[in-house]
Each structure stands twice: as structure tokens, then as C-alpha cells.
Amino acid sequence: MAELNTGGGGGDGKKVRSKKSNPGVDLTAMVDLAFLLITFFMLTTTLSKPQSMPLAMPDKTEDVSDPSDMKIPEDRMMTILIGKDNKLIWYMGQFATPRMAPTEAAYGKDGIRKIILQNTKYAKQHADKPDEGLIVNIKASDKSTYKNLIDILDEMAINKVQLYAIGDITTFEIDLLKEKGLY
Amino acid sequence: MAKHKISRKSTRIDMTAMCDVAFLLLSFFVMTATAKQPEPKPVDTPASTVIDKLPEDGVAVITVGDSAVFFTIPRNIRRGTLERVADLKGVGFTEEDYKKFDGLEGFGVPLSKLKSLLTLKGEARNAPGIQQGIPYDSVNDQLGMWVEQAREANKQFLNDKIASGDTKVKFKDLDIAIKGDAKESYPTIKRVIDILQKQHKNRFFLVTGLRNEDF
Numbered sequence: 421m422a423e424l425n426t427g428g429g430g431g432d433g434k435k436v437r438s439k440k441s442n443p444g445v446d447l448t449a450m451v452d453l454a455f456l457l458i459t460f461f462m463l464t465t466t467l468s469k470p471q472s473m474p475l476a477m478p479d480k481t482e483d484v485s486d487p488s489d490m491k492i493p494e495d496r497m498m499t500i501l502i503g504k505d506n507k508l509i510w511y512m513g514q515f516a517t518p519r520m521a522p523t524e525a526a527y528g529k530d531g532i533r534k535i536i537l538q539n540t541k542y543a544k545q546h547a548d549k550p551d552e553g554l555i556v557n558i559k560a561s562d563k564s565t566y567k568n569l570i571d572i573l574d575e576m577a578i579n580k581v582q583l584y585a586i587g588d589i590t591t592f593e594i595d596l597l598k599e600k601g602l603y
Numbered sequence: 604m605a606k607h608k609i610s611r612k613s614t615r616i617d618m619t620a621m622c623d624v625a626f627l628l629l630s631f632f633v634m635t636a637t638a639k640q641p642e643p644k645p646v647d648t649p650a651s652t653v654i655d656k657l658p659e660d661g662v663a664v665i666t667v668g669d670s671a672v673f674f675t676i677p678r679n680i681r682r683g684t685l686e687r688v689a690d691l692k693g694v695g696f697t698e699e700d701y702k703k704f705d706g707l708e709g710f711g712v713p714l715s716k717l718k719s720l721l722t723l724k725g726e727a728r729n730a731p732g733i734q735q736g737i738p739y740d741s742v743n744d745q746l747g748m749w750v751e752q753a754r755e756a757n758k759q760f761l762n763d764k765i766a767s768g769d770t771k772v773k774f775k776d777l778d779i780a781i782k783g784d785a786k787e788s789y790p791t792i793k794r795v796i797d798i799l800q801k802q803h804k805n806r807f808f809l810v811t812g813l814r815n816e817d818f
Contacts, residue, residue: 470812473808
């Protein structure tokens with residue numbers, strides 16, 4: 421099929437014999453090129469699909485019912501305060517009476533991940549029901565970046581934290597960050 | 604005589620079939636590939652280990668970078684959204700404007716400058732300095748308006764389809780994704796989230812990149 425027909429019509433017997441070795445078009449380079457392009461298109465089409473992280477925020481209704489009748493399980497409640505320069509502070513329980521005092525930590529597997537795992541164990545010990553786990557409240561300060569928030573949300577996904585939410589930071593917590601030089 | 608003929612047989616492989624297959628596959632990939640649309644604001648998304656893919660279509664994307672906000676409306680409701688916005692704000696758009704808006708991937712201009720953006724050629728629209736972002740402050744919350752109208756347009760689009768007897772279509776609220784730059788400050792993102800929450804849009808996607816394994 422790809423052989424080029426060079427038997428150019430008429431001519432005497434000798435000429436036809438000299439062209440008997442049929443010169444085929446070399447398709448190697450063409451196939452090489454075609455496969456190169458295939459590889460390129462295959463890779464670009466699948467890799468260009470962006471990844472996404474689903475996020476559900478608590479509904480913000482204007483008339484919030486009295487927060488005092490909401491029981492907060494202090495032993496399972498962890499708060500992460502995100503400060504500037506990729507640093508954060510965490511504590512367990514309520515701000516005024518923390519179960520574990522505010523501590524500074526770093527991002528990554530040797531920093532906050534270890535702490536979350538420890539706190540998950542702690543929360544499991546204090547849980548009333550076996551399916552209850554750690555509750556994390558993420559509070560990002562105005563000095564933090566979007567990357568910090570994604571990093572913490574990512575930790576939530578890695579550690580399979582049962583419940584987490586993004587909350588608004590209070591002025592006391594900002595003061596705490598200022599005190600530690602993270603605001 | 605016969606022996607000689609056998610020894611002269613060429614060692615070449617006929618690549619015709621291989622070439623055919625290669626080009627068939629090539630044309631398939633070229634045709635299925637969606638060309639990457641030039642974005643008015645290329646952002647560097649933060650990495651995460653979550654490997655869920657963003658739904659392919661029907662997602663409105665809010666791009667946030669350098670405190671500027673850009674909005675990308677899915678193609679099927681683009682026209683409907685602009686019609687609603689035009690009605691709401693009393694801005695007149697010509698048929699040509701609608702056609703151009705249909706081809707406009709993402710945009711980041713105040714409504715008053717949208718008309719002049721549409722008159723520009725495709726390449727010139729994405730030149731730096733042309734698109735400064737959609738206003739999203741509390742006084743002039745145009746981003747909220749666009750999102751709201753896009754959701755309304757999506758609702759109408761799906762309702763029309765269901766009404767026309769298409770049983771495959773299920774009603775679903777417009778998905779919204781936030782594509783933020785990694786270095787973007789948190790208050791800007793928070794403001795965008797607040798705008799969505801004000802409309803009771805509490806579920807959305809955050810677009811991220813791939814993180815390497817040893818994180």
C-alpha cells in the first residue's frame with residue numbers, strides 16, 4: 421500500500437529490471453512523530469483536569485439561637501488558629517478554660533499532623549459514643565494566606581477528622597496570636 | 604531460480620497499518636482534547652492531597668488572585684446570565700454583544716466596562732491591565748449579583764429542559780468553585796466565601812493542584 425509505484429509506464433526490458441527492487445517510503449519517522457503527538461495529547465488532556473476539594477460551610481442564618489444551650493464537648497474540641505509566616509497555634513477545649521494550653525506548631529507531617537493524631541486519640545478516650553471523634557474549629561487570622569487554609573483543610577482530609585468547620589476568629593484569639601508574635 | 608528469490612526478500616516491515624492506527628488515535632485525541640482557554644488571570648493554586656476531580660461542566664469558577672476577582676460562567680447558561688443581568692441593571696446589549704459574551708471564557712471587569720471589553724479582540728482582552736477584577740465590596744457587590752443571576756439562569760435552564768420532557772436531566776443547583784492563588788491573603792477568600800454564604804450557597808469546591816507523595 422505504501423510502496424511507491426515507480427514503474428513509469430513504457431520502457432524497454434532492461435529498465436524495468438533495474439527498478440525491480442521496489443523503493444518503499446520509509447514510514448518510521450512518520451510513525452515516530454504520530455506517536456509522539458499521541459503521547460502529548462494523551463498526557464495533556466488527562467492532566468489538565470483540575471483537582472478540587474469540596475467544602476461545606478455551616479449555614480449562616482441571621483437569628484442564631486442562644487449559644488448557651490448548645491453543649492460543646494470540650495474534650496473533643498480542638499481549635500487551630502492560623503497566624504502569619506506559616507505558623508499556627510492550637511488548643512483543646514474552650515479558650516477561657518483550655519484542656520490543653522495553646523501551643524505553637526508547624527505545618528506538615530512532623531508538626532500539626534502528629535498533634536491532630538494525638539488529639540484524635542484523646543478525643544476518642546473522652547467520647548460518649550464510639551463513633552464520636554475529634555471536632556476541629558479552624559480559625560484563620562487576617563494575616564494568613566489561602567495556602568495555609570488549604571494546608572489545614574488538607575490535614576483534615578488526611579487525618580479523616582470527623583467534624584471540622586471554618587470559624588471566625590475572636591479578638592481574644594487575635595490577642596493571643598499577637599502575644600506569640602504571629603499576627 | 605526459486606532459491607535466489609527467497610534470499611532477496613526485504614527485511615523491511617510494512618508500517619502502513621501502524622501509521623494508520625497512530626494517526627487514527629492522534630485524530631481522536633486532537634478532537635476530544637479541549638483546548639486550554641486563555642485565562643485573564645493565571646493563578647498558582649495551592650497543592651492538596653485530595654484527588655477528587657472538578658466536575659467537567661456546569662461549574663462556575665471564581666478566580667481570585669492579587670485581590671482581584673474573576674468569574675467564569677458555564678457556556679450553556681452564559682447568555683441567560685447576561686440577559687438577566689442586563690434586565691436587572693438596565694444595561695442594553697446588542698445581539699452581537701451576546702454572541703461575543705458567549706465566547707468569553709472568564710472576565711473580570713465591572714459591569715460598566717463589560718461592553719468595551721466585548722468590543723476588544725480575543726487576545727487583547729487578556730492583556731495585562733485591561734481586566735482589573737469584578738467589584739466585590741459590600742457597597743458594590745457585583746460578584747454576588749453575577750453568582751446569583753448565574754444560579755437563576757441555571758435553574759431556568761434546567762427547568763426548561765425538564766419541562767420539555769427530558770427525563771435524564773435532574774435538578775441541581777449550580778456548582779461553584781473557588782480558584783484562589785496560594786499567596787492570596789485569607790480576608791479576600793473569606794470575603795468571597797461570605798458572598799456565597801449570603802446567598803445560602805454553603806457547598807462549593809476549592810480548586811487545588813496535586814501535592815507530591817511525601818507531604
